[in-house]
Amino acid sequence: MSLMPSWRVEVASDEDQEADEASSLRTTGTEGNIHLTFSDVKEWLDAHEEKTADYFLMKADISLINRWLVLHGFLSIKDYVSSRRNSAVFNNSDDSSPIEKCCGYFSDGADATVHQKTNSKKHLRQTYARSRKMNVFRTCDTLGQTHDSSSTQSRRNSLKDMRRFLSLPSRSINILNLLIESKVRIPRVPSKCRDSKRELRFSNERQFFLEIVQEIAHDLDAKSLTQKIIVNLSVLVDADGASLFLIEGPKTRRMLVSKIFDVHFGTSVIIPSPTDDSEIRVPWGTGIIGSVAETGETVNLRNASEHPHYNDEVDKICGYHTETLLCMPIRNADDEIIAVAQVINKNPENDGGIFTAEDEKLAKTYLEFCGIALTNANLFEMSRREYERNKSLLEVVHDLFEEQTSLDKVILKIMQRAQRLLKCERAALLLLQEGGNTESVKFSRTFDLASPAGGHTLSNNRGWPELNTSSGLLQFAERVACTGEVLNLTDPPETQQVAGRHIRSLLCMSIRNRDYKIIGVAIIINRTDGLSFDENDEQLFEAFTLFCGLGINNTLMYSELEKAMARQKVAIEVISYHGTSPKKDVKKFLDARIPTAVEWHLESLQFDDFSLSSDEMIFASIRMFKDLGLISKFRIEYQILCQFLCTLRKNYRSIPYHNWRHAFNVAQVMFAILTHCGLKSILTDLEIFGMLTGCLCHDLDHRGTNNAFQEKSGSALALLYGSKATMEQHHFNHAVMILSSEGHNIFSLLSADDYSRVMKILKHAILATDLSTYFQLRGKFFSFVNNEVYNWDFEDQREILRSMLMTACDLAASTKPWHVQRKVAELVTNEFFEQGDKEKKQLKIQPPALMDREKKHELPQLQYDWIDSICLPLYKSLVKINPRFMEMVEGAELNRERWAALSTQSFSVEESEVSNGNAPKV
Incomplete structure (x- = not known):
């Protein structure tokens, strides 16, 4: 029996697909209808194996192949773990079931070659499948099947061989940058509640395992991933609770960090403040967690309190008692320990409340997948941070070209970005005095940037020690300015007891100009997360100091150019006039x-x-x-x-x-x-x-x-x-x-x-x-004259006296006879009014009252206040040096009374021909 090509074939199945007799094949052609049973079709397919295979190769897709492999048990735990490492973090298909998604990570290399490589994930999967030459698939009836030591070693060697498949290709990096730029969150499979998972765990163990693996496959957030892992792990081994600690920091200063604190983990902890995003930090090598992280050995305790590394301080706080405990390391593809997982208190209704060898094997298998997920999350986080850092450096470059007219503004912008990216509490920059030498370092200007709650300010924060000799900070700056070395200090003893403010960490670097000459020193203090500055911080801060040096150099050059142009302009004006x-x-x-x-x-x-x-x-x-x-x-x-x-x-x-x-x-x-x-x-x-x-x-x-x-x-x-x-x-x-x-x-x-x-x-x-100089000095002058403690043999007092005499002479018109004072007032008023007119017309601003023609009626009162508050106190103090100055005091008092009388009348410059007598020459 053959099927005519001109026919349209439809397969109709009833509700029970397994009963061949209940199925029928209905064909419709030009010559009439022929009724075929499913048995007839099956018989024809069996009789024509080559045509059946050709049709399968032509029509079957990758999901169908993977589903066939799973249903027929051709996958072992080793192959499942190894192939799972090739899953891409960006794949998310809404057209397949959860099992199909999980099975979709596997493919037969021979069959996969007939498909087009439509995405990077399939390409990696097919390449790896071909490299394994189809000899890795073994029958496995359950995911909990026991493997011997040789199988375990084979799996580890296989994982190492797959290292090159774990690196994201360039195309994926581009996709990752786009995701970060657009702030797109990668879709995640919704997590079921603990009760639903526990129910599935005991009803269908295989389905449960596949779902908890698929649940963490696409999560790239460390905190969210930690939450899912500890819930899944506790359900998997039927425990009361779990904890997960990630290994962070360089090898010399490693710490165990828990993004989410669940229950007791058996070691001393550093309880975080609310601003630390609830992270728990465990010192390296201490406690049960630290011991497992250091040795890589599994710890399974029937009575946790008997272990020498056990600590019950958290039990006391939480009112919780830890009995049984299982603690295991989590490794990456290079067999390096990247985290430690811990479950406590096995359900007493199962296995006598003791974690069995089977529990260890299940947990170990699941933690293989957790290692992949944590590695992907860490890779994503590193890429995101690198992207943000590069973006910040580009913004710094933009600032350098955007603002070159003000040194303060350039330094403020650069230090703000450095402080924000490096997450430090304080930043400071000290510029060397020009013409100095290495033997005696002197700083001409200091920029101190603190980050209070209200924002960044270029001023000293009162809670911080000042940048002076007693604080110890200046010694560090001088040392770096002389040697050019980089100082990265943790708990520097020189600054421990300064102003009651603890300096936990300090990073100090030199700033160089385009000729590689040191022109200043930059300091950042105290990372906000409480950690020390690491090598990444040093590299990033070095880039900032480089940009800072360029910005300072360009700004100073621009300032010198402006001064040269201004000097030329002034000289031309002077010569011409x-x-x-x-x-x-x-x-x-x-x-x-x-x-x-x-x-x-x-x-x-x-x-x-x-x-x-x-x-x-x-x-x-x-x-x-x-x-x-x-x-x-x-x-x-x-x-x-x-x-x-x-x-x-x-x-x-x-x-x-x-x-x-x-x-x-x-x-x-x-x-x-x-x-x-x-x-x-x-x-x-x-x-x-x-x-x-x-x-x-x-x-x-x-x-x-x-x-x-x-x-x-x-x-x-x-x-x-x-x-x-x-x-x-x-x-x-x-x-x-x-x-x-x-x-x-x-x-x-x-x-x-x-x-x-x-x-x-x-x-x-x-x-x-x-007059600003007069206001700065007159307090000192009045003090030592009124108290008669002056001594003109001291140069500093003589200098103040000379300043006061110059001001007394400059303001002397207020002490002259009224006809002189009146004429001077008219001249001053005319000059001030001309300036006020310029401010209105040229600058489009409202001038002060003494320069505003529209407020000339206020001038007598202004002149009265001027003589009373500025002139008279000076002349009265001079009387105490020599009584002959009383003549000037009397003249000023007479003029003050004249202005007081005018202020009570309807004042007009045209009528009285008087104006502001001698307003401040500031």
Whole structure:
């Protein structure tokens, strides 16, 4: 009987497939219907074996072959374990049953060659099957069949031979990266409850074993995997509970870690805090767990309390009593111990409550699969961490190119990422001072990054020891800066008792620039998980220090470039606006008669600031130098002095207040204080020389805007000098430029020591006119003056006195007669209002009240507060040095009362022609 090709064949089976008689074959063709029984078809298939085999090879798939092998018992435990190692972690088929999925890990090499290699898992399985040459399959009726020692050795050799099949191919690594990038969770088989598993365990042992193996096959999370293993293991051997400990850390500092603490495990434990994600850590080599991990031997105890390594401390805490105990190692493909499993208290209703040899064999078989699952999970975790680390390093590189204008911002970003990735409590970075040597290391800047709950801050955390000599941390930094070595310390004794804060671990490395020169030191302290820094941390931190060095080098180069451009811009502005005074302008001062100081009232503290013309102010300046004896004492050439003063006048801009007249008026007050208030007897001639010159130079090239405006507008001056005393630094540098010009150096005949000293005094005098310096120093000055504990023989006190005298002269308009104070107030107000207009139009910001034209009605009250809180306290303190300063106090008090009266009236600049008298020059 033959089947015609033109027919359409359908096989219809009733509910009982095993009864051949109940099955029928219905064929429908063009010539009619022919009814065939299943026996007829079977008979035909038996008679045509070649055609049957060809049809099977053409139509059968891999799952059908594997199912046939299982149903006919062609798989032994050894082959099952060995072939199971080739399962890929990414396979998940929803079209097959659990048994088919588990059986799908096996294939016959000869038959598999007819199938296309559609995925990497099948390819690995087929390759391995061919390498085994089909001689590994043996009949096994039950999974609990006993194997002899030679079978066990064969299995281990087979597992070692399969090592090359356990490595993920490049394609799988790419898939893994995609999974990590997209945060896709690998599908897992839902876990049954313990009761359902126990019921299946005793009803169908084979099905139960296949399901618990398949359950852990696709789980790559160590904590979830641990939970499944301990539940499955306790059900498998009918025990009350189980524990699983993973071996972590380098060989020199290995620990046993339990992701989930179940019941007693027979050793001392380190109880974790809630932030440690409930991990239990057991020291290496201690207790029953540690002994098994170290020796690899199985421990089966009928009475756990009799074992020398047993410890009942957890039993006491939990109120639990451990009687029987089975502890076994878990190995990877290289026969290395990677974990230890422990089950306790066998069910007393079975085997007398004792773990039998059969239990050991079942547990050992299952732990083979657990070793594969844990290896896959560890491999996945390592790949994920490596991916995150590489991603973080790329982000650091991005930060370096994104931010190069601020050293603080670059270092903050890099250290934040280092701290986040290395999971440390504190990070610090110290930059070496330029020009230092290896014998005496000095750090110019320190960045200390703590990680409080509110976020990262570049400041010292109060709970931490400061980076100073007493903390021991600075010694480590200096040592690394000198030697370039890497320090990885655990519990460093030098820092144990500092500030009551325990430093458990410390990693310190040098930072180098592009020339491989050490420019700083980076320190990280205390891993948040309580462990020491390992080799991986060292490698990663080394990469961060490398990037940090590049970032610092690039930022410093960018800063130098900006400064060079700013310096060029400022120089061009100065040259285009100023220059030296021509000789024809100087000539008229050489032979002319100079009036006496008495004729122009130069010694009076009530001098009229507007009584002299521009040329007369140069004559008056010459008179002050002559009467103070500076010309004769320091052999100043008269022509050089005239040239110097004329050039000074030319280098003051035509702005309402901070001009040449203001500079002369400040110098006149200094002259009056020296001659009228007896300060000449306290100060040396060199100090007087430097301070009088400083008064004349203290506002050179003033632009009519203050320091705050330079910073807000990002001017070239702010880029060149920074935000601290911006204009004052510019005034000093401008004075140095004039003194360096040919024919202008009035200090040229001084000795080298005197020249260095007077230049230092000049710089200090000019910088002292910044009110921020006054606010920093006046507390000390008021203290030792009010308590009369001052001694002018001490240089530090003399320096403070010189600063206070410069401020007193700069603010002296508040002590002058009312008509002078009123006119000065008008000039100051006009200049401040012009700055306020610029802030509104150019910077689009709201200016302060004293610079806002719309708030001019508030100026009398502001001026009253200014004199009362800033000026009067200074002049009153000077009275205690010399009573003749009382004249300035009285003048300031009279002006304060005038402003108080105006503040109660309807104030208008146009009506009263007054304004803010002498607002802060900050």
